[in-house]
Amino acid sequence: MEPIERVSPPLTGDERETLRAYLDYHRATLAWKCEGLTDEQLRRASMPPSTLSLLGLVRHMAEVERHWFRRVLNGEELPHLWSDRHDFQAAYDASGSGRAEAFGAWEAEVAHSRRIEAEAASLDVTAFVPRWEKEASLRMLMLHLIHEYARHNGHADFLREAIDGVTGA
Numbered sequence: 536m537e538p539i540e541r542v543s544p545p546l547t548g549d550e551r552e553t554l555r556a557y558l559d560y561h562r563a564t565l566a567w568k569c570e571g572l573t574d575e576q577l578r579r580a581s582m583p584p585s586t587l588s589l590l591g592l593v594r595h596m597a598e599v600e601r602h603w604f605r606r607v608l609n610g611e612e613l614p615h616l617w618s619d620r621h622d623f624q625a626a627y628d629a630s631g632s633g634r635a636e637a638f639g640a641w642e643a644e645v646a647h648s649r650r651i652e653a654e655a656a657s658l659d660v661t662a663f664v665p666r667w668e669k670e671a672s673l674r675m676l677m678l679h680l681i682h683e684y685a686r687h688n689g690h691a692d693f694l695r696e697a698i699d700g701v702t703g704a
Contacts, residue, residue: 539567551658554677561684562645565596566638568691574633576698581690589694590629590637592687597641598626599683603676604648608655608662616640652677 541563544556569577569589577590598616602623605611618625629637658674671679696702 539563539570541567550674554658554674554681555652557681558677558684561681561688562596564688565592565684565691568688568695569593569634569638572695572698577634577637578629578632579694579698581694581697586627586630587690587694588627588629589691589698590632590634591627592691592694593637593641594626594629594632595623596684596687597637597644598623599680600641600644600648603680604651605644607664607671608660608673608676609651610662648680 541560542556544553544560548556572589574590577593578588581587594617601613601616605613615621615623616626617628652673655673658672658677660673661670662673662676663669664671692702
């Protein structure tokens, strides 16, 4: 596995470039938090009764990427990766999963997301979000994903530190 490269977002730049950079930075942060760990360590749950694990976070973020970019923005009718009941929480159960399966799915969904975003005419492109019962712009969806990654990367900080003491943002 190649070392994770995290490129800091630019201090100047246009809005779209900045949003892309922040989203990629947070994607790289999640991968970095998992770097060098075994499948067993990646599956290690936080603190009972929680089943949250680093691998569960990777699987969840694959579902999140798939949902917002492919289902919502691109209008694709796709099943969930790990649930036949439209259950985002199912992805957190990584007990039968390994790095190859989880990261393969996540990396594929990130590639789809990047393609869909790049093909969008502008950040003002909108899509109907059923859960919100409103239209939302690509700008809002990218900000939502940045928020989602940032929140879960905070969880990843604690999970990684509990596994081997490694800290850092």
